[in-house]
Amino acid sequence: MEILRRECGAVEENAYIVKLSSGIDFIIDPGFSSSEWVLENAKNPKAILITHGHYDHVWDSAQLSKLLKNTPIYAPKDDVFMLENDIFHLGMPVFSPNFSVPCNKGCTTLKIENTTIKYWHFPGHTPGCSIIEIEGVIFSGDFIFYRSIGRYDFPYSSEKDMKESLLRFQNLDFPKDIEIYPGHGDKTSFFAEREHSKIWVSRMA
Numbered sequence: 001m002e003i004l005r006r007e008c009g010a011v012e013e014n015a016y017i018v019k020l021s022s023g024i025d026f027i028i029d030p031g032f033s034s035s036e037w038v039l040e041n042a043k044n045p046k047a048i049l050i051t052h053g054h055y056d057h058v059w060d061s062a063q064l065s066k067l068l069k070n071t072p073i074y075a076p077k078d079d080v081f082m083l084e085n086d087i088f089h090l091g092m093p094v095f096s097p098n099f100s101v102p103c104n105k106g107c108t109t110l111k112i113e114n115t116t117i118k119y120w121h122f123p124g125h126t127p128g129c130s131i132i133e134i135e136g137v138i139f140s141g142d143f144i145f146y147r148s149i150g151r152y153d154f155p156y157s158s159e160k161d162m163k164e165s166l167l168r169f170q171n172l173d174f175p176k177d178i179e180i181y182p183g184h185g186d187k188t189s190f191f192a193e194r195e196h197s198k199i200w201v202s203r204m205a
Contacts, residue, residue: 001135003181004041008034013056014183017042018134024113027071028132028139029057029183030064038064046113050075051141052129053082054154055092057183062095072098074110076121076128087155103128105168122169124162125150131180138180138190144169146188149200163204166197 002019009032016028017038025042028049038045038060045068048061053075061083065071075083077100086092101119102108110117118133125142129150132139142150143165152162177191 001137003137005181006034006037008032009056009059011056012184014181014185016139016181018137018139020115020135022113022115024115026112026115026117026134027064029141030060031056032059035060035064035067039067042068045071046115047071047117048073049117049132049139050079050083050097051132051139051143051183052076052126053079054126054142055082055086055088055090057141058083059092062093065095065098074099074101074112074117074119076101076103076119076126076130078103078123079126079128082126082156101130103130105165120172122165124152124158124160124165125154126156127158127161129165136178138178139182140180141183144180144188144193144197145182145184146186147193147196148185149197150183159204163201166201170194170197170201 004017006015008015013031015030015034018026025045075097103121105121108119120131122143152159177189180188
């Protein structure tokens with residue numbers, strides 16, 4: 001697996017291209033002004049995967065889907081309303097995803113081009129906030145960052161849900177440490193953030 005990353009827009013959101021050994025590509029969270037970079041680097045895209053519905057992570061999704069021969073968009077069901085409406089009134093291009101991934105506070109397993117994609121639902125930052133696991137690597141969106149967590153003071157965020165999600169995250173039973181590629185900042189690892197997240201839980205109501 002090869003993972004390409006690009007910081008996008010004023011808030012430096014991380015867009016990713018995951019290039020698998022099978023020769024296919026997955027695009028994750030294509031943010032503002034990411035289209036040209038994606039078109040240059042994703043030679044065989046099979047899906048656009050969205051971790052959550054905030055504008056900085058999805059801005060170029062609709063445009064890219066059309067430019068890439070209607071490449072399907074997958075997004076958490078509970079955040080679809082954020083994609084179909086410009087909730088922050090920023091001029092975001094609205095769209096409907098091709099597939100709404102169930103949000104059940106657990107794991108939903110998808111099969112795309114014979115590749116297993118796991119959506120782990122961890123609400124709090126947004127109602128549908130999820131992390132995406134591909135071949136033993138996690139793309140955490142705005143749920144978990146290097147030594148930090150996603151904010152839960154935005155409209156539609158929930159401190160209660162975030163605390164519950166962090167507790168469930170701490171109880172995940174991965175057999176080995178795995179890399180985490182977040183929606184902002186540098187990569188980290190599951191074992192490191194499992195421990196560090198306990199500090200944030202202790203500060204919550």
